[in-house]
Amino acid sequence: MSMLTVGHRGLMGVEPENTLRSFRRADREGVDVIELDLHLSSDGALVVMHDAEVDRTTDGTGPVSGFTLTELRELDAGRGERVPVFEEVVAAVKAPLQAEIKDAAAARVLAEAIEKHDLHERVTVISFHDEALRETRTLLPDMPLVLVAGRSSPTAPGRARELGAVMVSLELCHIETETVKAAHESGIEVISWTVNTPEDLQRARELELDGVVTDRPEILVAVRETPRDAAGDRGRS
DSSP: OOOEEEETTTTTTTSOTTSHHHHHHHHHHTOSEEEEEEEEOTTOOEEEOSSSBSTTTSSOOSBGGGSOHHHHHTSOOSTTOOOOBHHHHHHHOOSOEEEEESSTTHHHHHHHHHHHHTOTTTEEEEESOHHHHHHHHHHOTTOOEEEEESTTGGGHHHHHHHHTOSEEEEEGGGOOHHHHHHHHHTTOEEEEEOOOSHHHHHHHHHTTOSEEEESOHHHHHHHHHSOHHHHHHHHHO
């Protein structure tokens, strides 16, 4: 069985992150799932961007929430790409999506979009924010949820159980064997971010993770070439 592969903000190691160009590249490269990040514009659009400010990834300055969607469209998000909205990504790619709520206020708007476009089978809602996932669970009782964690990774399995999450997405440098075991004993899958080198991938395999989040197409190739069970067999030989 192969690990799940998640394209991080598309494939941000080779394309401008969180752009349609990046998402289409991830789709062509054959990722299992595409991850993206969501904030709200000042007029309530589900804007695809990681940071709360536009400064790092565009030629603009200021908070995402300070721009209307029309104003955001005028920014260059890299290589001439424009800042997309959630619905555009849905239309542009075929792969399932992990939609990360960066701002808890976006939970209700995302739930409305999922209902409107009947995306229950295609989208998984993910977040660092427990309250955002609780809000999503209230609005969409059957929606798969993923808890994301960094330094708080050791507490993630217990929090995920409370939230009814099916998976935790944890920062690789903070994952310990005991955390993975606790999650698996509760029927919760574990994936890690961000896996961009052969050494990272080897560590993910040693931890017996269920999947990896990556910026790099070569990691996708490596996962496909060496299924998880084969890697485990070599480790026991």
